[in-house]
Amino acid sequence: MTDSGNARRRGTDKRRRLAAAAAKVLHEQGVERTTLADIAGAADVPVGNVYYYFKTKDELVTAALNEQTAHLTELTERLDQLPDPRDRLKGLVEAWTEQPDLTARYGCPTGTLAVELGKRADGTLDAQAGVVIQQLLDWAEHQFRELGLPDSAGLSMTLVAAYQGMSLLSNALRDPNVMTSQGARLARWLDSLTADDTA
Structure with a gap:
């Protein structure tokens, strides 16, 4: 690989590290409390280099949202390998x-x-x-539709709303058991749904 190719690859790697660090730090600290220096430190990149890739904090927020989209896409593509x-x-x-x-400590990233x-x-x-959440809703709706369930859009909304609610409660109460208990309840709910359901 040429020197310019190596430099380009290093630049891409650094940008990805910064985006991943932004997603992590913003989740843990929120937008207002996070500085570019925080993100640079988490990515192990000199703070002066951050401005080469991202001119403003908003650009880093966008990068963090793109990371969340990529993570969701990776997860749903992996789940799509399951036949049912x-x-x-x-x-x-x-x-x-x-x-x-x-x-329980930080809530749902998105x-x-x-x-x-x-x-x-x-x-x-x-x-x-909202685009990230809509992507999740669309994917879940498609699964409910494949199951032949009525009101697949409504079921998708119920599922994602339940996740957001249990994440909020787990965070507000600082209780990880909310996630495990409500996750088990959601799994039982999914098992109970049949094509004869009308709501």
């Missing part, structure tokens, strides 16, 4: 409850960011957070 859509939905719930301590961005006066980035 019900198992895919239960796999999603299982993924949600994998790190209950983290959720949900907490969406709430914080929604309170800002400019109102430009909150729509981007």
Whole structure:
């Protein structure tokens, strides 16, 4: 590989590290409390280099949202390998409850960011957070439709709303057991749904 190719690869790697660090730090600290120096430190990148890739904190927030989108896409593509859509939905719930301590401490990465961005006066980035949540809703709706269940859009909304609610409660109460107990309840709910259901 040429020197310019190596430099380009290093630059791409550094940008990815910064985006991943932004997603982590913003989840843990929120937008207002996070500085570019915090993100540079988490990515192990000199703070002066951050400005080469991201001119403003908002650009880093966008990068963090893109990271969340990529993570969701990776997860749903992995779940799509399962032959049964019900198992895919239960796999999603299982993924949600994998790190209950983290959720109890910081909440849902996308949900907490969406709430914080929604309170800002400019109102430009909150729509981007909504795109990530909409992607999740669309995927879940597709699974319910494959199961032949009526009102697949409504069921998708119920599932995602339940996740957001249990994440909020787990965080507010600082209780990881909320995630595990409610995750088990969601899995039982998914098992109980049949094509004869009307709601």
